[in-house]
Amino acid sequence: MATRKRTTRPPRARLRKADRALIVIGGHEDRDGDRVILREVARRVGSGVLVVATVASEVPDELWERYERCFRSLGVAHLRRLDVASREEATNPAKVETLRGAAGVFFTGGDQLRITSQIGDTPVYQGIRAIYENGGVICGTSAGASVMTETMLVSGNGDESHRVGGALRLAPGLGLLPDVIVDQHFAERGRLGRLLGAVAQNPRIVGIGIDEDTAIVVERGRFRVIGSGAVYVVDGRHTTYSNLTSEEPDRAMSVFDVKLHVLSQGDAFDLRTRRPKGFPSATAERVSRRESRTPTAV
Amino acid sequence: MATRKRTTRPPRARLRKADRALIVIGGHEDRDGDRVILREVARRVGSGVLVVATVASEVPDELWERYERCFRSLGVAHLRRLDVASREEATNPAKVETLRGAAGVFFTGGDQLRITSQIGDTPVYQGIRAIYENGGVICGTSAGASVMTETMLVSGNGDESHRVGGALRLAPGLGLLPDVIVDQHFAERGRLGRLLGAVAQNPRIVGIGIDEDTAIVVERGRFRVIGSGAVYVVDGRHTTYSNLTSEEPDRAMSVFDVKLHVLSQGDAFDLRTRRPKGFPSATAERVSRRESRTPTAV
Numbered sequence A, B: 001m002a003t004r005k006r007t008t009r010p011p012r013a014r015l016r017k018a019d020r021a022l023i024v025i026g027g028h029e030d031r032d033g034d035r036v037i038l039r040e041v042a043r044r045v046g047s048g049v050l051v052v053a054t055v056a057s058e059v060p061d062e063l064w065e066r067y068e069r070c071f072r073s074l075g076v077a078h079l080r081r082l083d084v085a086s087r088e089e090a091t092n093p094a095k096v097e098t099l100r101g102a103a104g105v106f107f108t109g110g111d112q113l114r115i116t117s118q119i120g121d122t123p124v125y126q127g128i129r130a131i132y133e134n135g136g137v138i139c140g141t142s143a144g145a146s147v148m149t150e151t152m153l154v155s156g157n158g159d160e161s162h163r164v165g166g167a168l169r170l171a172p173g174l175g176l177l178p179d180v181i182v183d184q185h186f187a188e189r190g191r192l193g194r195l196l197g198a199v200a201q202n203p204r205i206v207g208i209g210i211d212e213d214t215a216i217v218v219e220r221g222r223f224r225v226i227g228s229g230a231v232y233v234v235d236g237r238h239t240t241y242s243n244l245t246s247e248e249p250d251r252a253m254s255v256f257d258v259k260l261h262v263l264s265q266g267d268a269f270d271l272r273t274r275r276p277k278g279f280p281s282a283t284a285e286r287v288s289r290r291e292s293r294t295p296t297a298v
Helices: A036-045 A060-073 A093-099 A112-119 A123-133 A192-201 A282-293 B036-045 B060-073 B093-099 B112-119 B123-133 B192-201 B282-293
Strands: A021-025 A049-053 A078-082 A104-107 A137-141 A151-155 A169-172 A180-183 A206-210 A214-219 A222-227 A231-235 A255-263 A268-270 A275-277 B021-025 B049-053 B078-082 B104-107 B137-141 B151-155 B169-172 B180-183 B206-210 B214-219 B222-227 B231-235 B255-263 B268-270 B275-277
Touching: A021 A036, A021 A206, A036 A049, A036 A060, A036 A104, A036 A137, A036 A214, A036 A222, A049 A060, A060 A078, A078 A093, A093 A123, A104 A123, A112 A123, A112 A151, A112 A169, A123 A137, A151 A180, A151 A192, A180 A192, A192 A206, A192 A231, A192 A255, A206 A214, A255 A268, B021 B036, B021 B206, B036 B049, B036 B060, B036 B104, B036 B137, B036 B214, B036 B222, B049 B060, B060 B078, B078 B093, B093 B123, B104 B123, B112 B123, B112 B151, B112 B169, B123 B137, B151 B180, B151 B192, B180 B192, B192 B206, B192 B231, B192 B255, B206 B214, B255 B268
Parallel strands: A021 A137, A049 A078, A049 A104, A104 A137, A180 A206, B021 B137, B049 B078, B049 B104, B104 B137, B180 B206
Antiparallel strands: A021 A214, A151 A169, A206 A231, A214 A222, A222 A268, A231 A255, A255 B255, A268 A275, B021 B214, B151 B169, B206 B231, B214 B222, B222 B268, B231 B255, B268 B275
């Protein structure tokens, strides 16, 4: 296929800074069916270059093959692979060159600390940041989702409530998405407790729990939900009480007056005002369209 | 031991109607260590009779032996066993007699529908109700917890978010605890989605998710939390939007502006005002006591 020959230099995507976006995916996104989420990634990359970053994974070859096949079938002609096995590699000019002129980066799953510890503050990171600043789309699934934020969630218990001195592990993330903390595989792994634990520590941060095969598309200070699951927004701004400063580490955490929103496909959330907006259902849309055609119908 | 001879008629407990209470346990309560929850059951029963109802279980002998041993070691001298294998048995005068004059009933785990379908609206149920109305304590763990409410949660998905046409199964419960729906094994089985699904259907109902080894003690319109885990209160009164009437059954549920409280041991919740109250920590109490002794201390 012509797209595989790469005899011509891939087109430099025409990016507009205002179009920059993040696609933050809760893991296990559909790769065989409708592929709503990966299709959105492909649509945004268009004829530009998409870099698949397998940095997080211990099986990078397998993931690269899987995503290459999928993105090609979705019409992405220009794919490049970025793997970084050490911080030294993250300063390698050839690696940095991989990113040059790209329209998007897609972080696979794995271990979020592999991403941040290996590329944090390196030329490779600067290259990714530049793509975003110039109007590109940065995407990540599972571990690749967690790294998007300033403070990221690394690990914590998924099968019990958070404890005052609980095993919640946070670390500095890539910092592309401020004032937010993301957790993935959310309903599937019962992660409400650990997300609440993170938010209660400083309710300045909005907690966003993303189900599998579900994503938020963040642009211009708001996000929209796509995919088959739900997105949970944990807003602790108006919490009135917590026992986090208790001296009993094994004590279960208390926190009162948390606001919780559950969003599904098409719903939106304004990160500045912290307000959700419901998507008119397909039915409502159909009715609405029909009514606009036949305004006298009852 | 004297307590096992039962040569004397067990004392009729002196119950005061205002002292009636429910102890609703999220399952897997500690039976070997501090046994905070079962100790509270024992304390309330005192020298009265405690009926262990194994109705929910398919292994009633095993559960009876386990709880009999445990409650005896906690000082409950007068234990009786109530098993009901059919609705006919639930009208048997001998079964009804088991309940007469008892100070408390303890429902074991199992299947909540076995309890309600077999004793609902029978003389055995009337006997249990009478114990409660007269000031006794009705306790239940796991399935035995779910049956306390007017509408009870029977089953639903624990590993994904609720869908508009989701497999949430509700049924009429024993009706001892109005305006509430209870889910158990809450954090351990990731049941936020199904509890939200139940509450969103009618936010008149407060959703209460109880962790394992955790209980709420309900009396006089409020409850207090005991045990090692957390209790989640899902208050949907001020929800502004949901998509539950969407015609797409597979669509994930959206619901905005749910209020969520997480309570731990000692915290209280007023079911009438729907307000939580934090428990002063042991540290705070110690400081407070010390300060009251030495009022001039800094």
